[in-house]
Amino acid sequence: xxxxxxxxxxxxxxxxxxxxxxxxxxxxxxxxxxxxxxxxxxxxxxxxxxxxxxxxxxxxxxxxxxxxxxxxxxxxxxxxxxxxxxxxxxxxxxxxxxxxxxxxxxxxxxxxxxxxxxxxxxxxxxxxxxxxxxxxxxxxxxxxxxxxxxxxxxxxxxxxxxxxxxxxxxxxxxxxxxxxxxxxxxxxxxxxxxxxxxxxxxxxxxxxxxxxxxxxxxxxxxxxxxxxxxxxxxxxxxxxxxxxxxxxxxxxxxxxxxxxxxxxxxxxxxxxxxxxxx
Numbered sequence: 655x656x657x658x659x660x661x662x663x664x665x666x667x668x669x670x671x672x673x674x675x676x677x678x679x680x681x682x683x684x685x686x687x688x689x690x691x692x693x694x695x696x697x698x699x700x701x702x703x704x705x706x707x708x709x710x711x712x713x714x715x716x717x718x719x720x721x722x723x724x725x726x727x728x729x730x731x732x733x734x735x736x737x738x739x740x741x742x743x744x745x746x747x748x749x750x751x752x753x754x755x756x757x758x759x760x761x762x763x764x765x766x767x768x769x770x771x772x773x774x775x776x777x778x779x780x781x782x783x784x785x786x787x788x789x790x791x792x793x794x795x796x797x798x799x800x801x802x803x804x805x806x807x808x809x810x811x812x813x814x815x816x817x818x819x820x821x822x823x824x825x826x827x828x829x830x831x832x833x834x835x836x837x838x839x840x841x842x843x844x845x846x847x848x849x850x851x852x853x854x855x856x857x858x859x860x861x862x863x864x865x866x867x868x869x870x871x872x873x874x875x876x877x878x879x880x881x882x883x884x885x886x887x888x889x890x891x892x893x894x895x896x897x898x899x900x901x902x903x904x905x906x907x908x909x910x911x912x913x914x915x916x917x918x919x920x921x922x923x924x925x926x927x928x929x930x931x932x
Contacts, residue, residue, distance in 0.1 A: 655762075655853050670860030673853065677744060679766050680734035683717060684747055687757055691716040691740070693869070711869025714739045720756040721797060721805035723772040723783040723843055728752065732768045732781075735760055735850075742812035744850040746781075759797050759810055761847030772843070780847030786826035787840035789818050796849045798828065799842035806845070813852030816844075825925075832930035836922075876905065 655677055662668040696708035717738050730748040733755070738745045746760040748770065761780040764770075772783035778790065789795060794815040797806030809816045809831060819827040825837040859865055862872070881888035885903040902910040916923075 655851055657853050657856050666861035666863070668860070669858050670864075671856070671858045673851065673857065675737065677735050677850070678737055680736050680747070683715070683736060684755055684757070687718045687747075687755065689716040689718060707871045707873050708869060709871050710866055712739070712867050716740060717745060717757050719745065720758050721807075721810075722803070723758070723797075723806075723845065724803070725750055725754070725756075725772060727771065727773040727776075729769045729771045730756075732764060732766050732770065734766060735764070741810070742851060742854045743810070759806075759845070760850045761796070761845065762850050762852065763847060764850070778846060781845065783843050783845045785841050786818065786828075786838060786844050787821055789826075789844060789846070791818055791820055793818055793846060794848055795828075795844035795846055798838065798844040800838060802839055802841040802843070806843070810849065812849055812854035815848040827927065830930075833928075834926060834930040835928040837925040837927065876902070 656674045657671050658674040659671045660667045662670075691714050693711065694705075694708070696703050696705040698704045717736075717740065728750050730750045732746050732748050734747045736745050736747060736757075738757075741759075744760040745757045746764055747755060747757055749755050758770075758781075763780045768781065770779070770781035770783075771777075774784065774788060776782045776784055778793065783797075786795070786798075794817055796809040796815050798808040798816060799805060800807050814831045816831065817829045819829050819835060821827070821840055822837070824840050826840045826842070827835060827837055829835050876884040876886035877892065879887035884905050885900070885907055901912070904910055
């Protein structure tokens with residue numbers, strides 16, 4: 655999982671780096687686990703842009719990932735480690751003893767031929783899934799459920815892991831990658847280990863076109879616009895928001911820095927022990 659830099663034969667490849675894909679063992683995905691993936695272009699069901707700077711990008715197929723790990727006490731053998739265009743980490747194709755195949759998020763140390771299992775009393779081995787109350791304090795986990803049986807929702811991107819800080823009654827305390835410490839029901843399932851492809855954060859895209867391949871369109875700074883187009887636009891020369899200094903805002907006037915947007919009566923507020931900003 656190293657980073658490979660290219661020989662700069664064009665301006666675009668001068669600052670270009672890619673993953674070496676050394677851990678990939680198969681180039682074609684399992685057809686039975688593929689679904690079509692339709693692009694939204696950042697638009698909602700009425701056709702309005704609700705998420706800016708999205709559109710284009712390479713055509714993809716969605717790989718159905720088993721986030722629930724609900725086949726309990728049935729061993730599965732790792733067949734391949736594969737690239738997934740829809741996420742930053744690698745995925746692993748596993749075959750259960752009853753013949754069913756599924757994709758899972760691949761942990762860092764998972765190798766082809768290894769066996770994994772999900773259940774109450776399983777070995778403390780990377781790739782195995784178990785309830786948080788069964789995980790030893792101090793271990794690193796990923797793909798963590800927020801509600802028992804709902805499927806993993808937290809800590810799923812490349813190189814991510816959460817540390818189990820303690821168990822308090824029917825709640826488990828987790829230190830998340832952001833630094834936030836929060837409580838999760840102790841019956842929630844989590845997978846042991848650190849998510850694969852941790853070197854992803856060191857990749858340099860090198861050119862604008864590579865972002866377009868990912869479906870990310872260009873952004874224009876508010877300060878570079880006219881006053882009619884943005885609250886920060888206008889002014890003689892490079893000025894903060896039309897000549898006078900004012901706080902950074904969105905095109906619709908919402909404060910962009912420092913404004914607290916979390917609801918004061920949000921139900922999960924009581925579960926957060928320490929916020930990520932301390």
